[in-house]
Amino acid sequence: MWVVKAKEQHKRYEGQLRLCRQVSPHSDVTYFVKAVGQENPTLALVLPHQVFKPAVALAADDQRNLxxxxxxxxxxxxxxxxxxxxxxxxxxxxxxxxxxxQDVILTLSNVCQR
Structure with a gap:
């Protein structure tokens, strides 16, 4: 009886486990945090503010760069x-x-393997 229930659970969660194994949320979040944390917030406070200078005549290249x-x-x-x-x-x-x-998926896969 236990084996039959375990096989049913394994079949039910097999598709979800396959999808979860393909996704790597830890690396996705890690890359996101690295991208957000590249700039140092203290540098923004240290940089002097520049005085406004009106533009004389902006060329198309200058506008594209801005x-x-x-x-x-x-x-x-x-x-x-x-x-x-x-x-x-x-x-x-x-x-x-x-x-x-990831812990839940690991627990489910361990239960299914038993």
Whole structure:
């Protein structure tokens, strides 16, 4: 009876286990945290703010280059730092949830193998 129930559970969770083995949430979260944490938040506070200089005549090349830059001033700097810290907190939470999911999957696979 136990063997029959174990085989039924194994069949039921086999598809989910196959999908979970293909996904690597730990590496995904790790790459995300590394991408978010590349910039040092203390450097943004140390950099001097530049004085505004009006543009004389912008060429098309200058406009294209400006589109790829992030311009921070004293008003937006605080909100960017707050968003960054909230993203880091969410990344930690996702890491914990991914670890818990891996533990559950490992437990299920061990139960199915017995």
């Amino acid at each position: 589109c790829k830059q992030l311009i921070l001033d004293r008003l937006t700097e605080e909100s960017v730092l707050q968003k960054r810290s909230s993203l880091q907190a969410k990344a930690m939470e996702m890491t914990i949830r991914a670890k818990q999911s």
